[in-house]
Amino acid sequence: MSLAFQAEGLVKRFGKTTALAGIDLAAEQGTVLGVLGPNGAGKTTAVRILATLLRADEGRATVGGYDVVRSAGDVRRLIGLTGQYASVDEDLTGTQNLVLIGELLDLRRRDARARAAELLEWFDLTEAANRPAKTYSGGMRRRLDLAASLVGRPAVIYLDEPTTGLDPAKREDMWGVVRSLVGDGSTVLLTTQYLEEADALADEISVIDHGRVIAHGTPAQLKQIAGGQTILARPTDPARLPEVAAILTAVAGRETESPARGVVTVPVDDDRAFATVVRRIDEAGISVMELSLRLPSLDEVFFTLTGAPAEVAA
Amino acid sequence: MTTTIERVPTITPTPPSGPPPARAFQVARHSLALARRSLIKTIRTPEQLLDVTLQPVMFVVIFVYLLGGAIAGSQTVYLKFLLPAIMVQSVLFASVATGFSLNTDVKKGVFDRFRSLPIARSAPLIGSVLGDMVRFVVSIGVLLGFGYAIGFRITTDPLSAIGACLLVIFFASAITWIFVLLGVIMREPGAVQGTAFLVLFPLTFGTNMMVPTDTLPGWLQAWVKINPVADVMDAARALLTGGPVGDTVTKSLLWSVGIIVVFAPLAVRFYRRRV
Numbered sequence: 001m002s003l004a005f006q007a008e009g010l011v012k013r014f015g016k017t018t019a020l021a022g023i024d025l026a027a028e029q030g031t032v033l034g035v036l037g038p039n040g041a042g043k044t045t046a047v048r049i050l051a052t053l054l055r056a057d058e059g060r061a062t063v064g065g066y067d068v069v070r071s072a073g074d075v076r077r078l079i080g081l082t083g084q085y086a087s088v089d090e091d092l093t094g095t096q097n098l099v100l101i102g103e104l105l106d107l108r109r110r111d112a113r114a115r116a117a118e119l120l121e122w123f124d125l126t127e128a129a130n131r132p133a134k135t136y137s138g139g140m141r142r143r144l145d146l147a148a149s150l151v152g153r154p155a156v157i158y159l160d161e162p163t164t165g166l167d168p169a170k171r172e173d174m175w176g177v178v179r180s181l182v183g184d185g186s187t188v189l190l191t192t193q194y195l196e197e198a199d200a201l202a203d204e205i206s207v208i209d210h211g212r213v214i215a216h217g218t219p220a221q222l223k224q225i226a227g228g229q230t231i232l233a234r235p236t237d238p239a240r241l242p243e244v245a246a247i248l249t250a251v252a253g254r255e256t257e258s259p260a261r262g263v264v265t266v267p268v269d270d271d272r273a274f275a276t277v278v279r280r281i282d283e284a285g286i287s288v289m290e291l292s293l294r295l296p297s298l299d300e301v302f303f304t305l306t307g308a309p310a311e312v313a314a
Numbered sequence: 315m316t317t318t319i320e321r322v323p324t325i326t327p328t329p330p331s332g333p334p335p336a337r338a339f340q341v342a343r344h345s346l347a348l349a350r351r352s353l354i355k356t357i358r359t360p361e362q363l364l365d366v367t368l369q370p371v372m373f374v375v376i377f378v379y380l381l382g383g384a385i386a387g388s389q390t391v392y393l394k395f396l397l398p399a400i401m402v403q404s405v406l407f408a409s410v411a412t413g414f415s416l417n418t419d420v421k422k423g424v425f426d427r428f429r430s431l432p433i434a435r436s437a438p439l440i441g442s443v444l445g446d447m448v449r450f451v452v453s454i455g456v457l458l459g460f461g462y463a464i465g466f467r468i469t470t471d472p473l474s475a476i477g478a479c480l481l482v483i484f485f486a487s488a489i490t491w492i493f494v495l496l497g498v499i500m501r502e503p504g505a506v507q508g509t510a511f512l513v514l515f516p517l518t519f520g521t522n523m524m525v526p527t528d529t530l531p532g533w534l535q536a537w538v539k540i541n542p543v544a545d546v547m548d549a550a551r552a553l554l555t556g557g558p559v560g561d562t563v564t565k566s567l568l569w570s571v572g573i574i575v576v577f578a579p580l581a582v583r584f585y586r587r588r589v
Contacts, residue, residue: 051430076432087423091355103347104433106340132358148427 004029004156004187005050009059012045012211019045021211022059027187027204029155032178034202034219035191038302042211043191044083047160050189051081063156080154082146082162090134094125094144097133101151112151119147123177139170146177157181159190163197175200195295199223207305214305223295225304230267231277234290238262244288247280263290337434344433345440352445365411366453370404371460377524378464385525390465397461398478398550399523402543404457405450405486406518410510412446413493417503420588436582439498443490450483469556478553481566485546488570491577498585517543542569 006026012019020042027033037043048054050061052072060067066074088097095116102112120129123143128136133144142162149157159178163171178201182188192198198205199219207215207222215225223229231252233244241264245256248266251273256264268274274293281288296304356362374397382392416439419425428438458466468475492513496506520537521544527535538544542565549562 053426053429073432076430079430081427081430083423083426087427089351089355089424091358092351096351096354100347100351101427101431104344104428104431104437106343145423152431 002029003027003062004031005061005063005189007046007050007059007061010046010049010056010061011058012042012049012054012056018211020049020056023208023211023213025050025189025206025213027189029187030182030185031203032182032188032190032201034198034205035189035208036193036195036198036205036301037191037208038193041208043208044160045211046208047081047158047189047191051079051158052076053081077152078155080149080152080157082142082149082157082159088133088141088144088148091132093132094120094129094136094147097144097148098151101148105152107151115151119150123147139166142166142170142174146174150181154186156187156189159188161191161193164193171197195222195301199295207301209302209306215301222301224269225301229274229293229295230265231274232263232265232290232292232294233277233281233288234263236287236289240286243284244281244286247277247284251276251280268293341434341437341440344437345444348428348438348441349444352442353448356445356448362411363449363452366404366408366449367456369407370400370453370457373400373404374457374460374464381524393461393464393466394555395551396524397457397466398554399521399547401454401457401478402482402485402547402550403518403523404453405482406489406514406543408449408453409446409486409490410493410507410514411449412442412490413495413497413506413510414503415446416442416494416497417500417506420498420585435586436578439494439578439581439585443487443494446490447483447487450486454479454482468554470553474553477563478550481553481563482546482550485542485566485570488573488577491574491581495577495581495584498581498588517541520544521547523547542566542573545569 003026008024010020010023010025023042023046025033025035025046035043035046045054049056050063050068052068052075055069060069062068063075064078066078068075089100092100095113098116098119099109099112102115103109105112107115117126117129120126123146125140125143125147128140133141136144146159146162162178163174166174175197178188178190188201190198190201202219204216204218205222206213215222217225231248233248235241235244238261241258241262245258245264248256248264252266252268254266256266258264278291281291374393377396377400378389378393382389382396386392386395419442425438429435458468493506493510496509497503500506500509516537520534520541522530522538523544527538527544530538545562545565546569549559549566551557552559552562
């Protein structure tokens with residue numbers, strides 16, 4: 001087994017606030033580690049330590065076998081960082097931003113230009129290449145930021161909430177990028193507030209809260225811990241709600257809940273339950289406006305794991 | 315447990331841990347790349363140059379036409395005395411902006427990006443100082459041009475005049491490191507600017523910029539004698555309009571080097587530590 005990065009017992013305090021209270025994170029090469037947690041859980045702090053931007057008060061971390069404190073320079077040659085807020089230079093054009101990074105990575109000017117063009121093309125920014133980044137939309141800036149972190153073809157890429165604030169279509173694009181990076185052999189650390197995102201991308205997920213890892217496992221394991229999935233149904237005719245509830249109860253073997261008027265939900269463990277529900281509702285001749293199978297939200301995961309809703313650490 | 319990275323795409327940049335000359339060369343190259351960034355920013359927002367262009371002109375107008383008659387009895391005579399000193403003052407004022415913009419930059423993500431790259435910690439700071447030197451050049455150019463228009467004449471030779479400009483620019487670059495340090499340690503750009511001018515007012519006005527030193531009270535004369543800015547102003551006067559250069563150039567150069575040696579490493583040190 002070869003680990004791309006590993007953090008052990010990281011502790012970081014800011015004054016009286018403990019941002020990290022002894023956190024362990026690790027990912028094998030060529031995999032995605034999802035770090036899932038609410039705002040203030042310590043995700044960004046952990047990333048900044050692994051990216052050599054911040055020193056832990058206790059614990060140690062290595063990237064590619066290099067210690068992030070003692071061999072920071074070696075670590076920096078392996079990593080690419082995309083922060084929560086796009087860190088591009090607004091006065092520089094897309095090309096100038098990327099060429100500058102290339103030059104700082106000791107590419108020859110010609111190679112830096114070629115690499116910039118290649119990345120701009122990949123991120124669909126070729127048309128905007130010669131415009132200052134301040135004229136870019138939020139999504140374009142994010143893409144340029146991600147491109148900037150990829151100039152040096154890093155082996156380990158940190159994506160700190162790369163899709164926060166992006167619309168669903170842009171989010172899908174970002175997911176495609178992450179998948180192709182991993183396909184090329186890179187290792188990705190992805191922080192997110194969305195279980196759905198971690199589920200879609202991560203090989204393993206560490207759930208963190210108040211600076212601690214409160215659960216770790218594959219997405220499947222985690223969903224099981226969190227009480228599996230939920231079926232939600234909304235019949236077109238509200239009068240038929242009791243019939244739908246009865247079907248859900250029969251299939252899931254549990255009482256249903258009604259979180260909103262005209263809607264019933266039930267948690268299910270069996271992967272085939274949804275298909276059964278669809279069939280039975282159809283057989284009963286009930287038309288539905290909404291029928292979905294959804295993963296537990298971060299709130300629900302947290303509620304199951306901690307008994308308390310996800311809250312922002314003070 | 316092995317923790318090596320294999321088969322993973324990674325570029326192999328020139329190792330920075332080479333022999334010292336190669337390393338210094340690399341830092342220089344990175345600094346120049348970052349200086350170009352500052353330069354592009356200045357070119358793209360030329361309104362940033364308003365302070366360095368209009369302010370010296372305004373000072374000359376105010377002092378020469380308002381006070382020149384009273385102080386020197388003649389505006390032309392006073393212009394000759396004042397303008398070289400205003401040149402020093404305006405370039406020093408211009409240097410505050412480096413600390414200001416650095417403070418703004420450090421808080422944005424751009425500097426996080428630089429800090430996560432395998433480049434020397436000093437490179438972004440050196441780059442800022444070098445890139446902002448264009449502000450000094452513009453300021454001097456505008457001032458000399460305006461001075462010429464209202465009757466100021468360089469009465470030495472071109473070489474001395476160029477020497478005066480280079481000396482002033484070098485000294486201002488040294489002072490810039492003090493503001494770089496402020497920019498790196500302070501939390502707000504406004505605080506950087508406020509503190510910088512608190513430093514600059516006694517340094518620039520506490521000189522023989524406006525009146526000869528012997529007209530000042532004793533305690534102020536003592537300050538002027540140890541104030542390096544007074545030496546730079548004297549050196550600029552001598553190199554532009556003639557008169558004894560004396561040891562002013564040497565003292566100005568030594569002060570510049572001294573300030574850099576103290577403040578540049580301090581700034582880099584605090585920048586390295588900054589969260």
